[in-house]
Amino acid sequence: MGSAGWGDEQLREMRIACSYLFPAELLKDKDFFGNISIETVKKAYRKKAKAYHPDMHPQVTKGAASDHFMRIQDAYELITSCLLEKMEPAAERSARKKVAIAVGGAKGGVGKSVFAANLGVLLASRGFKTVVIDLDLGGANIHLYLGKRKLLKHTINDFLGKRVDTLEEIMVESDYGPLLIGGNSSELGAANIEFAKKLRLIKSIRNIDADYVVLDLGGDTSYNIIDFFLQADYGIVVTTRDSASYISAYHFIKAALYRKLNRIFGPESNLRDQKDVDLERFIRETTMSPDGAKTRTIGQLIGNIRQHRPLDLSVVTRAISDFRPYLIVNKVPKDADIHSVVMKVQDVTKKWLSKEVTFLGNIAVHEEIEKSVIDLVPVIAKHPYGRFAVEIEDIVKKLLHWE
Numbered sequence: 001m002g003s004a005g006w007g008d009e010q011l012r013e014m015r016i017a018c019s020y021l022f023p024a025e026l027l028k029d030k031d032f033f034g035n036i037s038i039e040t041v042k043k044a045y046r047k048k049a050k051a052y053h054p055d056m057h058p059q060v061t062k063g064a065a066s067d068h069f070m071r072i073q074d075a076y077e078l079i080t081s082c083l084l085e086k087m088e089p090a091a092e093r094s095a096r097k098k099v100a101i102a103v104g105g106a107k108g109g110v111g112k113s114v115f116a117a118n119l120g121v122l123l124a125s126r127g128f129k130t131v132v133i134d135l136d137l138g139g140a141n142i143h144l145y146l147g148k149r150k151l152l153k154h155t156i157n158d159f160l161g162k163r164v165d166t167l168e169e170i171m172v173e174s175d176y177g178p179l180l181i182g183g184n185s186s187e188l189g190a191a192n193i194e195f196a197k198k199l200r201l202i203k204s205i206r207n208i209d210a211d212y213v214v215l216d217l218g219g220d221t222s223y224n225i226i227d228f229f230l231q232a233d234y235g236i237v238v239t240t241r242d243s244a245s246y247i248s249a250y251h252f253i254k255a256a257l258y259r260k261l262n263r264i265f266g267p268e269s270n271l272r273d274q275k276d277v278d279l280e281r282f283i284r285e286t287t288m289s290p291d292g293a294k295t296r297t298i299g300q301l302i303g304n305i306r307q308h309r310p311l312d313l314s315v316v317t318r319a320i321s322d323f324r325p326y327l328i329v330n331k332v333p334k335d336a337d338i339h340s341v342v343m344k345v346q347d348v349t350k351k352w353l354s355k356e357v358t359f360l361g362n363i364a365v366h367e368e369i370e371k372s373v374i375d376l377v378p379v380i381a382k383h384p385y386g387r388f389a390v391e392i393e394d395i396v397k398k399l400l401h402w403e
């Protein structure tokens with residue numbers, strides 16, 4: 001590794017890029033690359049861009065001036081993207097060593113909880129310490145799918161109500177491998193948690209000591225649910241073949257992407273280096289105000305930012321490209337076509353959100369699943385080599401790049 005945590009190759013590229021924006025003496029300072037921030041890069045860029053903007057040099061041939069200007073612009077983009085890259089993994093490394101997988105998708109009844117419970121059973125059966133968390137605060141039921149018939153003595157409500165300090169205190173063993181943090185929706189208003197409580201919960205989930213944490217989400221597009229989805233390393237959206245279901249799957253993905261921009265740049269952002277309420281307002285106003293009617297796609301939003309706020313282009317495109325939704329189609333009847341459902345979700349997401357949705361696989365209609373929600377034994381625990389187990393394993397292999 002080179003100085004300040006940069007790889008040698010990256011440091012070399014940074015040096016070259018920085019030479020377009022900063023005086024040479026500054027680059028000689030050995031602490032320069034350790035202390036450089038996006039704010040300083042922005043300032044330096046503004047100064048240079050002003051000086052070298054082609055309009056400022058009518059006497060020089062247009063080509064030469066705009067060449068230099070382009071290099072300044074490229075340098076700015078390279079430096080900011082290196083800085084963002086360096087910031088993120090570092091923050092993640094210290095905050096979590098586990099992998100969090102969220103299972104969402106608007107609409108109840110598509111099979112999110114059945115999938116999440118069995119995913120937990122499968123991961124635990126491979127020897128991974130796995131915790132399944134019921135984050136469907138208004139419709140908590142995953143404890144049933146993991147064999148807990150009786151109401152749990154302690155639930156996430158005790159944590160939210162500060163009757164316990166840590167999630168570990170409400171974690172229980174399920175009979176089928178994963179640990180469980182269950183919910184209890186019988187308390188009125190359980191689904192409406194305040195922002196501060198949500199942050200405390202998210203922080204504690206990040207600190208859980210486990211290999212995998214599976215988050216089972218509720219079936220709507222409220223901010224609470226989407227914020228949990230965005231916190232995970234992997235966000236899986238479950239749909240069935242019904243049009244109502246895949247349309248809400250798309251709306252869920254869209255709501256999540258816009259919420260992500262709002263959480264990074266908006267007033268609630270806790271990313272000091274990226275928070276930018278002006279930019280967040282610009283995004284909101286161009287996409288949501290009546291005048292914003294023309295900006296109906298993420299592609300158009302990017303075009304607008306390129307034109308009006310070129311300095312913010314790299315942070316916005318990076319935030320968008322970091323968002324990677326995954327899709328599962330559940331309850332597929334024998335011999336039914338799922339290709340068209342997957343294509344519809346992928347096409348519409350590409351067209352409106354400029355995003356690829358990765359299809360992970362489908363799950364057939366299984367009679368055993370219907371039975372399992374009555375006898376409360378997860379299908380994978382009962383039939384570890386059955387067809388359903390194979391489907392879930394294929395999905396996990398694709399998601400986590402297992403051999």
Ligand SMILES: Nc1ncnc2c1ncn2[C@@H]1O[C@H](COP(=O)(O)OP(=O)(O)O)[C@@H](O)[C@H]1O
Binds near residue numbers: 107113363367
């Ligand atoms: N692949 C499947 N085959 C048959 N029934 C299923 C399948 N997946 C889910 N179900 C049934 O659908 C119902 C709703 O599942 P659930 O996981 O609770 O949905 P959600 O969490 O999305 O609201 C359950 O009663 C379950 O039996």
Ligand SMILES: [Mg+2]
Binds near residue numbers: 112136141216
């Ligand atoms: Mg559910």
